[in-house]
Amino acid sequence: MEAAGPKLDPERERTILTTTLEVLAETGYEALRLDTVAARAKASKATLYRHWPGKAELVVHAVQCYEQYDFAKDADTGSLRGDLIATLAGMRDMMSGPPGQLMTGLVAALQKDADLARVVRTSMLEDKQQVTRRLLDRAIARGELPADTDPDIFQEVATGVMFMRIFLSGEPVDEKYLAHLADDILIPLMARRFND
Numbered sequence: 001m002e003a004a005g006p007k008l009d010p011e012r013e014r015t016i017l018t019t020t021l022e023v024l025a026e027t028g029y030e031a032l033r034l035d036t037v038a039a040r041a042k043a044s045k046a047t048l049y050r051h052w053p054g055k056a057e058l059v060v061h062a063v064q065c066y067e068q069y070d071f072a073k074d075a076d077t078g079s080l081r082g083d084l085i086a087t088l089a090g091m092r093d094m095m096s097g098p099p100g101q102l103m104t105g106l107v108a109a110l111q112k113d114a115d116l117a118r119v120v121r122t123s124m125l126e127d128k129q130q131v132t133r134r135l136l137d138r139a140i141a142r143g144e145l146p147a148d149t150d151p152d153i154f155q156e157v158a159t160g161v162m163f164m165r166i167f168l169s170g171e172p173v174d175e176k177y178l179a180h181l182a183d184d185i186l187i188p189l190m191a192r193r194f195n196d
Helices: 010-027 034-040 045-051 055-065 080-096 098-110 114-141 152-169 175-190
Strands: none
Touching (some): 010 098, 080 114, 080 175, 098 152, 152 175
16 A cells, blocks of 8 residues: 555656565565665655555565556456356466465465565455445345355355465366366355255
8 A cells, every 4th residue: 555645657667666675575575675666666765665665565566556456457247156256267367377476475475474465464355345245235135145254254254265276286276176166165055044
């Protein structure tokens, strides 16, 4: 999240954010230094600090703005199943590509850096929760889910399963698997009160 102050020229901001991602990929989060980013982006450290209070905010903003990272596009397909599969496909594409590699590096850093953990939780995770909330609200309005559906089920289950499958087991996450995850796991968990 950017600090208050005069806005950067969009091209200048893009250069700084792209450079941040390049340095992050090379060094990892812990070794990333703002003076390295500033020198490579041909910007001053003062410019960076004027727009981002610290390293955590700069890195999170860079990852958020990375175009391939945006798996949280609001997929409104007209059905819960369609929305889930579209969102899961976006998650798969993000985790399998360069943004996923950056995110795995950040996960380890979250355990050691309280500032980074705070910024990730208040910015990146809240963004995804808002998308999930809209997905649920549409499904509830269509009568596909009970009104008291736990909004955390999707994030907790889908993220954990996808992370395990992509980063640990290395098994394919094809369309058939996404349909299985939606039909056999997520929808029954989310709709279970209909069957109580």
